[in-house]
Amino acid sequence: MVVSLAASPRAVDNLSVPPDLGHEFTLAPGGAIALPSWATLNEQFYAQCLSIGLPHHGALRNGVEFPQDNPYFTSYRTGNQWGTPEAVDGLLYAAGRVRERFGPSNKLVLGDISSQFGGKLGHHKSHQAGRDADVGFFFVDGNPGFLERGTASNLDIPRTWAFAEALIETGSAQMIFVDWSVQEILYNYVKYRLNAPESYLTQVFQYPNRGNRSAIIRHVRGHLNHFHVRFYSPVSVANAVRARYTDSGLAGLQQDTYERMAGRAVELPQAYRTSGERMSYRTMPANSRRITHTVRSGESIWTIARRYNVTVSEVRQWNNLGSSARLRVGQKLVIYGKKKPHAL
Numbered sequence: 044m045v046v047s048l049a050a051s052p053r054a055v056d057n058l059s060v061p062p063d064l065g066h067e068f069t070l071a072p073g074g075a076i077a078l079p080s081w082a083t084l085n086e087q088f089y090a091q092c093l094s095i096g097l098p099h100h101g102a103l104r105n106g107v108e109f110p111q112d113n114p115y116f117t118s119y120r121t122g123n124q125w126g127t128p129e130a131v132d133g134l135l136y137a138a139g140r141v142r143e144r145f146g147p148s149n150k151l152v153l154g155d156i157s158s159q160f161g162g163k164l165g166h167h168k169s170h171q172a173g174r175d176a177d178v179g180f181f182f183v184d185g186n187p188g189f190l191e192r193g194t195a196s197n198l199d200i201p202r203t204w205a206f207a208e209a210l211i212e213t214g215s216a217q218m219i220f221v222d223w224s225v226q227e228i229l230y231n232y233v234k235y236r237l238n239a240p241e242s243y244l245t246q247v248f249q250y251p252n253r254g255n256r257s258a259i260i261r262h263v264r265g266h267l268n269h270f271h272v273r274f275y276s277p278v279s280v281a282n283a284v285r286a287r288y289t290d291s292g293l294a295g296l297q298q299d300t301y302e303r304m305a306g307r308a309v310e311l312p313q314a315y316r317t318s319g320e321r322m323s324y325r326t327m328p329a330n331s332r333r334i335t336h337t338v339r340s341g342e343s344i345w346t347i348a349r350r351y352n353v354t355v356s357e358v359r360q361w362n363n364l365g366s367s368a369r370l371r372v373g374q375k376l377v378i379y380g381k382k383k384p385h386a387l
């Protein structure tokens with residue numbers, strides 16, 4: 044398909060311009076999410092999910108089922124919406140950002156993530172390790188209830204872009220696959236309406252250069268009605284590696300050996316989800332970086348929470364501190380602080 048740049052600004056001419064055009068373009072460093080050390084993995088709230096192997100040749104253990112009672116997504120079918128906590132968090136966080144910026148918004152349609160234990164899922168090539176999710180777009184006429192094809196006339200472009208942008212700026216999305224035609228619409232909006240710098244555009248969009256294979260948003264034929272988002276899931280991947288399900292190890296394995304290995308039940312001391320209990324999928328914010336804070340004299344949980352702009356109950360939760368727990372000088376606390384945006 045040949046796409047003419049000159050024709051494209053028309054596609055966004057009639058948009059209502061979003062309220063927050065003091066737009067700052069930020070990119071989390073791609074792929075640079077630091078993995079926790081082996082020694083500290085057990086302190087992580089994500090420590091019990093294993094994203095095993097590769098998105099197109101993998102498995103999932105102790106994944107999180109996407110919560111149906113959330114304010115941002117509807118599902119046209121359920122059952123195969125199991126993912127890593129990082130993926131589930133990333134989706135909820137990004138949709139929450141859209142709501143923050145634009146106020147009331149229609150729900151997005153969520154398609155498949157992975158099956159409960161991962162592995163081959165229906166007609167999908169990937170979606171095997173809890174790190175891929177199919178998500179529809181925002182439309183000016185509301186939520187269609189299914190994955191509807193997006194065009195310049197039916198897309199709610201500002202919201203659809205804000206959703207993709209939130210996935211990108213938090214560093215939670217490794218790649219977003221979508222058809223060239225949808226990418227063109229978003230690209231033109233970001234370039235001509237939001238005046239994004241070229242350096243940002245080339246890192247984010249493969250469009251208009253097919254040879255740009257390092258962009259986050261990439262063309263996949265036929266993805267006209269949804270984003271296929273692949274999430275970095277650093278802790279869940281590291282857990283699998285630690286449990287000896289290594290990507291590098293897989294390279295030399297025959298498929299049947301691998302499938303036996305991936306099919307083996309992994310028993311872990313504590314399941315991420317305990318049956319009958321509401322899971323807490325917001326334990327580690329998607330836009331976070333892990334900080335170790337050493338308690339100094341005179342500090343309290345309250346002063347530490349304030350310092351990192353988090354809540355007292357979060358600090359307690361991340362560190363397993365009961366309400367009567369007292370801090371001692373020199374004690375190490377884990378804090379998930381807000382990630383500093385990287386300006387381009």
Ligand SMILES: [Zn+2]
Binds near residue numbers: 170175176177271
């Ligand atoms: Zn997909």
